Amino acid sequence: MSIVVTGATGHLGRLIVESLLSRGVPADGIVALGRDTGRLADVAERGVTVRRADYDDPESLRAAFAGAEKLVYVSGDELGRRVEQARNVIAAATEAGVGLIAYTSITKADTSSLILAKEHYAIEQEIAASGLPYVLLRNSWYLENYTPQIPTYLEYGIAGAAGDGRVSAATRADFAEAAAAVVTTDGHANQTYELGGASFTLTELAEELSRQTGRAVTYTDLPEEKYVEVLVGAGVPADFAAVLADGDRGLALGELAVEGDDLARLIGRAPVTLAEALRAAL
Structure with missing residues (x-):
C-alpha cells in the first residue's frame, strides 16, 4: 500500500513528495504521478515509484492508483475541464479502494465568488458525494505569486485591483507540508482545513519590499478592468489576465x-511570513 501524489511534476506536487520523504515515509511507499515521467527521474533515482497519469485518461489513472492507500489529489490547472477530470480521478480512486483523498482546493471554496473557486467547490462536492473519506485542503494564495515579481516591482511598482483587502498567503512548501501531514497522521478524515499564513495587503507588500531593499516601492490600486488592460499590455494572455484580476477582486x-491557525497546527510551526519570503527571494 502506498501514498499516491498526483501532479508531481508541478511545483506543489513535487514539494508534497519531498515533504513525505522528509517526514520519514519510505521512498518505496510513495507513488509520484505525472504526464511526463521523465521529469520525475530524480525522485525515481531516490526510490520513489513513478507512474504516468493523465487526468483526461481514465485508464492511466486506474493503473496509477493500483495499491493506493491514500491519494493526494493536486488540482489541475485547465480551467473549464477540471470538474470532468476530477470525475475521472474519483472514479479511479473508488475502483482502487483508496482509503483517503486529500484534495488541494481554494480558500472559502463554498462561499467564494472567485472564478477559480467555482470549479474547486464543484470538485469538493463530487468528492464528498463519492463516499470516500476525504480531506479538503483549502489553500490561500502562494507567496510565490509575488516573490518572482520582485524585479518588476522594483522597476515599476506594484499594480493591482485588491484595494485594502488582506491575503493570507503562504509558501508552496508550507502548503505541501500540510498535505503531507494529513496523509501521514490520523484524525483528518472528512475534515476541511482553511489554510493560510499571516495576512497582508498589497500596500504592506510594497512597504515591506521598500524596507528590505531601501528603494521606494508603491502600490497602485486600479479598477479591475484597468488592471486587466495592464496585464495584457505586459504580455499576459487575456483569459489569464481576467482570472488574475478577478483574484484581486476577491482579495479586496x-x-x-483566512481566520484561524489550521496551517500552523498541521505543520507544527508558524508558516513562513511575507518578510521572510521576500528576504529569501532577495
Whole structure:
C-alpha cells in the first residue's frame, strides 16, 4: 500500500513528495504521478515509484492508483475541464479502494465568488458525494505569486485591483507540508482545513519590499478592468489576465483571508511570513 501524489511534476506536487520523504515515509511507499515521467527521474533515482497519469485518461489513472492507500489529489490547472477530470480521478480512486483523498482546493471554496473557486467547490462536492473519506485542503494564495515579481516591482511598482483587502498567503512548501501531514497522521478524515499564513495587503507588500531593499516601492490600486488592460499590455494572455484580476477582486472582498491557525497546527510551526519570503527571494 502506498501514498499516491498526483501532479508531481508541478511545483506543489513535487514539494508534497519531498515533504513525505522528509517526514520519514519510505521512498518505496510513495507513488509520484505525472504526464511526463521523465521529469520525475530524480525522485525515481531516490526510490520513489513513478507512474504516468493523465487526468483526461481514465485508464492511466486506474493503473496509477493500483495499491493506493491514500491519494493526494493536486488540482489541475485547465480551467473549464477540471470538474470532468476530477470525475475521472474519483472514479479511479473508488475502483482502487483508496482509503483517503486529500484534495488541494481554494480558500472559502463554498462561499467564494472567485472564478477559480467555482470549479474547486464543484470538485469538493463530487468528492464528498463519492463516499470516500476525504480531506479538503483549502489553500490561500502562494507567496510565490509575488516573490518572482520582485524585479518588476522594483522597476515599476506594484499594480493591482485588491484595494485594502488582506491575503493570507503562504509558501508552496508550507502548503505541501500540510498535505503531507494529513496523509501521514490520523484524525483528518472528512475534515476541511482553511489554510493560510499571516495576512497582508498589497500596500504592506510594497512597504515591506521598500524596507528590505531601501528603494521606494508603491502600490497602485486600479479598477479591475484597468488592471486587466495592464496585464495584457505586459504580455499576459487575456483569459489569464481576467482570472488574475478577478483574484484581486476577491482579495479586496476578503475572500483570500483566512481566520484561524489550521496551517500552523498541521505543520507544527508558524508558516513562513511575507518578510521572510521576500528576504529569501532577495
